[in-house]
Amino acid sequence: MLVVIAAFAIIGPLILPDPAAQDLGRYLEAPSASEPLGRDDYGRSVLARLAHATRLSLVFAALCVGTALVLGTSAGIASAWFGGWADAALRGISEVFVALPALLVVLLFAALAADGSLWTLYIGLALVQWVEYFRVVRARSSLVLGSPAVEAASLLRLGPVHVLRRHLWPELRPLVTTLAALGMVTCILAVSTLGFIKVGLRPPRAELGLMVTEGFPFYDVAPWMSVAPVAVLFLITACFLGLRRSEVTT
Amino acid sequence: MSLLELRDLAVRHGDTALVDVADISVKSGQALTIVGESGSGKSLLAHAVMGTITTGLAVEGTMSLDGVHYDLADRANRKHHWGRELALLPQEPALALDPTMRVRDQVAEGAPGFRSRRKAALRRAEDTLGRLNLGHAARAWPHTLSGGMAQRVAYAAATIGGARVLIVDEPTKGLDRDSLDQLADLLTEHVATGGLLITITHDLHLARKLGGELLVMRDAIIVERGPADRVLTTPEHDYTRRLVAAEPSRWQYEWLASPLADATADPAAEPLVAAEKLAKSYGDTELFRDISLEIRPGERWALAGPSGVGKTTLGNLLLRLGAPDEGTVRHHNAVAGGRLQKLYQDPALSFPARVRLTDAMRDIVRRHGVPPGRVESLMATLGLPESLLHRLPGQVSGGELQRLAIVRAMLLEPALVFADEATSRLDLLTQERTMDCLMSELTRTGCALLLVTHDRELATAVADHHLRLDQAVHPVAVP
Numbered sequence: 195m196l197v198v199i200a201a202f203a204i205i206g207p208l209i210l211p212d213p214a215a216q217d218l219g220r221y222l223e224a225p226s227a228s229e230p231l232g233r234d235d236y237g238r239s240v241l242a243r244l245a246h247a248t249r250l251s252l253v254f255a256a257l258c259v260g261t262a263l264v265l266g267t268s269a270g271i272a273s274a275w276f277g278g279w280a281d282a283a284l285r286g287i288s289e290v291f292v293a294l295p296a297l298l299v300v301l302l303f304a305a306l307a308a309d310g311s312l313w314t315l316y317i318g319l320a321l322v323q324w325v326e327y328f329r330v331v332r333a334r335s336s337l338v339l340g341s342p343a344v345e346a347a348s349l350l351r352l353g354p355v356h357v358l359r360r361h362l363w364p365e366l367r368p369l370v371t372t373l374a375a376l377g378m379v380t381c382i383l384a385v386s387t388l389g390f391i392k393v394g395l396r397p398p399r400a401e402l403g404l405m406v407t408e409g410f411p412f413y414d415v416a417p418w419m420s421v422a423p424v425a426v427l428f429l430i431t432a433c434f435l436g437l438r439r440s441e442v443t444t
Numbered sequence: 445m446s447l448l449e450l451r452d453l454a455v456r457h458g459d460t461a462l463v464d465v466a467d468i469s470v471k472s473g474q475a476l477t478i479v480g481e482s483g484s485g486k487s488l489l490a491h492a493v494m495g496t497i498t499t500g501l502a503v504e505g506t507m508s509l510d511g512v513h514y515d516l517a518d519r520a521n522r523k524h525h526w527g528r529e530l531a532l533l534p535q536e537p538a539l540a541l542d543p544t545m546r547v548r549d550q551v552a553e554g555a556p557g558f559r560s561r562r563k564a565a566l567r568r569a570e571d572t573l574g575r576l577n578l579g580h581a582a583r584a585w586p587h588t589l590s591g592g593m594a595q596r597v598a599y600a601a602a603t604i605g606g607a608r609v610l611i612v613d614e615p616t617k618g619l620d621r622d623s624l625d626q627l628a629d630l631l632t633e634h635v636a637t638g639g640l641l642i643t644i645t646h647d648l649h650l651a652r653k654l655g656g657e658l659l660v661m662r663d664a665i666i667v668e669r670g671p672a673d674r675v676l677t678t679p680e681h682d683y684t685r686r687l688v689a690a691e692p693s694r695w696q697y698e699w700l701a702s703p704l705a706d707a708t709a710d711p712a713a714e715p716l717v718a719a720e721k722l723a724k725s726y727g728d729t730e731l732f733r734d735i736s737l738e739i740r741p742g743e744r745w746a747l748a749g750p751s752g753v754g755k756t757t758l759g760n761l762l763l764r765l766g767a768p769d770e771g772t773v774r775h776h777n778a779v780a781g782g783r784l785q786k787l788y789q790d791p792a793l794s795f796p797a798r799v800r801l802t803d804a805m806r807d808i809v810r811r812h813g814v815p816p817g818r819v820e821s822l823m824a825t826l827g828l829p830e831s832l833l834h835r836l837p838g839q840v841s842g843g844e845l846q847r848l849a850i851v852r853a854m855l856l857e858p859a860l861v862f863a864d865e866a867t868s869r870l871d872l873l874t875q876e877r878t879m880d881c882l883m884s885e886l887t888r889t890g891c892a893l894l895l896v897t898h899d900r901e902l903a904t905a906v907a908d909h910h911l912r913l914d915q916a917v918h919p920v921a922v923p
Contacts, residue, residue: 345765346794346849350856351782356807364798 196433199426203252206245213243213400222416232418234408243400244422251402251430254312255381259374261320266327267370271362273328274335285332288325296322300384304393312395319384323377330369338365379434386427402427446472446510448609448640453505453516455488455497462501463489464664470640472608475631475656477643477672479687481871482841484661486644487535490611493642494532495519509609527554527605533612537598541586547597548573548582554604572600576630590752592623599630609640616647617869620750620898628653646871648691652676660684690872692879692901699883701744701908713740716779716860716892717762722771724757731757732913733770741778741859744886744893746907748900753913755896759786759862762894778859782812785853787866787882791845795837801848802833805855814855822851826881843874850882860892868897879906 217237225232231240273284303318344361389395389403397404402423409420448470455463463485470476478486491497505516514521522530534540542550552558552569573582576596615627628650635641643654651658651672658672668681679685715738723733731754739745747755760766763784764773788794795804805819820830826847832840846866853861867875886893897903903910
């Protein structure tokens with residue numbers, strides 16, 4: 195299912211018409227064979243906009259999660275490895291972020307750059323998300339690093355690369371992949387939430403949350419406009435959560 | 445006079461018989477002890493009697509207790525007897541206790557009438573603990589107890605319900621001699637007061653102390669039975685003979701420490717490890733102080749003493765894996781670069797858990813330029829099939845994995861090996877095999893040994909130099 199959505203997000207924008215192309219004559223056109231999801235209040239193709247919005251969400255979330263993962267994991271390992279003041283400093287920084295509600299940080303960043311650009315959202319979300327990787331990785335790493343196996347490796351003079359590759363990474367991989375699947379969901383929902391309350395990305399960009407808001411005034415005459423993006427959000431969330439369960443059991 | 449009889453007891457997994465025993469009877473006033481190596485089916489037998497066996501295994505047979513018959517295939521028909529008639533003292537008592545409950549409260553839960561008369565149950569728990577010399581620990585949390593104390597608390601919890609039939613499953617794992625003697629006294633008392641006792645163990649010492657009837661199990665069947673003192677002094681079956689000979693005090697190897705011959709070491713040689721006036725304490729508890737010792741090439745040292753006195757801590761200080769509070773540890777150049785190795789009590793924890801053993805070994809071979817074929821030849825010497833390497837550490841038995849750990853340590857041609865209770869969790873035959881492998885390799889390479897153990901016989905059999913740590917802080921060095 196996730197593959198289908200991803201394919202839709204990748205191929206859709208290539209073959210479907212321009213999502214911003216307006217045709218005011220086809221104002222709120224109902225779904226038909228040639229236009230499966232109908233047209234919106236500016237006569238734009240809902241299907242094309244949906245494809246673009248999905249691609250934006252997935253790519254953006256992947257970018258945020260990737261950054262947070264790399265940042266959080268390396269900080270977590272460093273913290274457990276070096277201990278002492280490095281650990282104290284990193285923990286201090288992470289606690290600052292934990293103390294602030296996640297959306298507040300993102301809102302703050304979104305407000306700092308008033309143009310609602312992707313970059314501010316990206317930095318904001320990555321900053322919010324790295325903390326959970328950091329904390330989980332740090333806790334697990336300090337357990338692993340204190341284990342007899344790592345002590346034996348140090349007596350065998352196997353070096354830090356061996357410890358990273360053979361001891362830490364095999365233990366951490368299932369944890370961070372699970373976290374990443376959850377992180378994708380959080381990220382996509384956060385972006386669309388911000389779009390929905392109109393502090394995130396700005397129109398006319400096709401974005402799932404924005405599309406829901408834009409569709410609301412016309413709910414009685416053109417329900418497809420708001421139902422379609424909600425359905426996509428729901429499917430993506432369900433898929434990632436399902437993915438997470440298989441990660442845990444394997 | 446009560447009597448417990450088991451007839452045609454069998455436990456199967458698919459077509460494989462794990463336990464196949466025709467008849468066993470236990471009389472009150474006479475202990476029944478079942479000995480055998482790991483995997484012989486002893487513990488399964490205990491769980492089959494209790495009805496606590498895992499559902500994947502099929503059980504057959506009948507049990508009769510005072511003339512009442514029970515079908516063992518039905519796991520639930522003995523459940524109402526748990527605690528009142530049948531009780532099991534589980535393996536690893538420290539893990540069997542609830543870590544979130546104080547000792548007295550969890551012992552009281554097993555007392556008769558705990559639900560209706562809680563005060564009386566608590567008083568009874570206190571009495572029971574007091575009789576076991578644990579009165580001071582009634583309010584303690586399980587994690588603060590030593591292994592021996594946890595064992596006695598578990599005993600109190602298992603017997604407070606007044607069960608006549610007590611099944612004890614491998615009580616000796618990781619216990620030192622003193623705790624073991626205390627436990628043996630408790631079990632003997634249970635028998636003397638008319639209780640029925642089935643003890644499952646691989647420790648012949650305990651079997652000898654309990655006396656009574658002895659069954660020797662191997663590969664699901666009983667190979668020999670008879671009075672304990674007869675079986676242990678004049679064994680008839682070949683396997684029993686090997687088992688009895690596997691006790692460290694009866695070992696016969698070239699590498700044994702002999703009191704006559706001078707130690708292999710050259711007293712003039714530079715010490716590999718020289719420790720001076722070491723002291724270490726955890727919090728307010730002082731483990732030891734003023735310990736000085738020098739380990740020279742080829743010497744064999746044993747650190748003995750009951751559990752919890754800081755033997756492992758001292759060993760780690762000598763390897764510079766920890767820092768002493770006072771004193772210094774100097775290492776000779778000969779032990780630099782990985783020529784100091786350690787064997788762990790639980791070998792499974794000393795290998796990276798999610799990495800195949802081939803990869804773990806190949807890392808060492810690459811890193812240190814070990815000549816190709818050395819792993820294979822060492823494994824052959826230690827009697828390990830090469831196919832073991834394709835497994836994960838968790839899929840190899842404890843004895844084999846410990847021998848693999850010896851292979852791993854020997855790859856670096858160490859000058860000193862620190863064996864930290866390396867065989868204390870293995871059964872006698874496996875322990876003998878493992879120690880033989882280790883000592884033969886050490887003798888061949890002239891490597892020194894630092895052995896930490898609570899088994900005095902093992903220490904005597906192996907080491908030329910002894911250091912005893914006792915509860916009292918002052919150690920006694922015996923040259």
